[in-house]
Amino acid sequence: MHISELETPAVAIDVDILERNLATMAAYVQEHGFGLRPHTKTHKIEAIARMQLRHGSMGLTVAKSEEAVVMAHAGCTDILVAYPVYGPAKWERLAHLARDRRITVAVDSLLPAEGLAGEAVRAGSTIGLLVEFDVGMHRCGVPNAEAALALAQQITRLPGVEMRGLMYYPGHIWDRPEAQAPALAHVEAQLAAVLDALRRAGISAPIVSGGSTPTARNSHLVQGTTEIRPGTYVFNDRNTLGVGACAPEDIAVRVLATVVSASVPGRAIIDSGSKTLTTDRWISGNDQGFGSIDGYPDVAVVGLSEEHGHLDVSRSANTPRAGERVAVVPNHVCPCINLHDRVYFHSQGEVLGSWEVDARGRIR
Ligand SMILES: Cc1ncc(COP(=O)(O)O)c(C=O)c1O
Structure with missing residues (x-):
């Protein structure tokens, strides 16, 4: 797969x-x-x-x-x-x-x-x-x-x-x-x-x-x-990239999301909000946005509801369409992983399996 x-x-x-x-x-x-x-x-x-x-x-x-x-x-x-x-x-x-x-x-x-x-x-x-x-x-x-x-x-x-x-x-x-x-x-x-x-x-x-x-x-x-x-x-994230402690090709993690609404010009909504990405900030950057999107450098994740990621696509020449899948680099990967039961691992896009997040919720 x-x-x-x-x-x-x-x-x-x-x-x-x-x-x-x-x-x-x-x-x-x-x-x-x-x-x-x-x-x-x-x-x-x-x-x-x-x-x-x-x-x-x-x-x-x-x-x-x-x-x-x-x-x-x-x-x-x-x-x-x-x-x-x-x-x-x-x-x-x-x-x-x-x-x-x-x-x-x-x-x-x-x-x-x-x-x-x-x-x-x-x-x-x-x-x-x-x-x-x-x-x-x-x-x-x-x-x-x-x-x-x-x-x-x-x-x-x-x-x-x-x-x-x-x-x-x-x-x-x-x-x-x-x-x-x-x-x-x-x-x-x-x-x-x-x-x-x-x-x-x-x-x-x-x-x-x-x-x-x-x-x-x-x-x-x-x-x-x-x-x-x-x-x-191990994974790096947008904060590690922002501080210059890794290169873009060293980021091992993406949150895969789908555009679920693009009905209003200048705006798109993805199926990943704060319950998927966390609201952690981009502390090593300009503090704008809740992640970056591969292939869309001018699209900003400007807001998060629980299950909705709000994209400002108004400054981007090409804009994601409804139904399109996008890959988000989270600001801070550690709390993001803790929101997921399971993560999928792949080599060059081919899924090799999945890992349960064994210590998820082990907060005591
Ligand atoms: C006490 C302590 N040591 C090490 C680390 C790991 O640091 P980093 O997340 O920068 O890899 C953390 C991260 O929160 C920490 O709290």
Whole structure:
């Protein structure tokens, strides 16, 4: 079957581009001698997780404890939960997983460290902890070296857990790759202060986990990093393209849609709205539109209802007709995939199969 025969809306993944993206990132980390632990929140698919492990990833990253269960089921034996884990059910879930695989969790306060420690002792397992350090995103993470050291010292006194190092997330850096050096130098300086404080206190930090897709291939500019966690790089999207971290031919994902109305001049409507594409913005571009359409550079996705994508075709010389199928590059692929039960993978347009989005909705 050709992708043009798939019922729409449908997510189509070009498996050749996907494989190339995995190989390129694997080659980059190998060249610079650090580890790759991709963030699987982008795809949430066991088969792709296994492809990443085959492509030399040392383990996988997840955000949520339920995602860790899915990735353990996929066969991963070394999982980082890069998210503060609050609540006994989650601590128990992870302590249980840690019985026969390596589980590491990032924390920025004592409470989840104590919770995880208690459950690990009960389960007879050991959970590794990373102190999350805020390098500029201002989301999670302790704010300075003193706080990082204080938390690391408290962790070393807990039973059931093991202080394994630091985590940072340079998710605030959206400069083009060739202009990222100053921002990454600032990250490096902050990190050096934390590593220095730990060293003076005799606390070892064998893991220093960083990375994002926009900065991925500049990760070597942050000295001290031992592994990176890019996620979006598997598929890329309009935001990755906009920041210049990929080329158009590196985008492996399309949302296939059908024009369901073209009755008004200047306007067309597709069968993909916010429940298909998400309302995430084009943060690396001019913030206009909810995706781009292959072959129609002057057609803008100007609005989304739940099930309708509103196209402004007034500036385009050629306009899609009712019934025509179009391929949309989503602004932000990660939440988009999470809206779909299943995605289809193809090689040169020939559908090879489909993957269930295994961790879809695993948000606990
Ligand atoms: C903590 C953390 N690490 C890594 C990533 C992966 O970054 P990217 O989506 O740029 O690949 C994310 C993405 O949200 C994240 O939140």
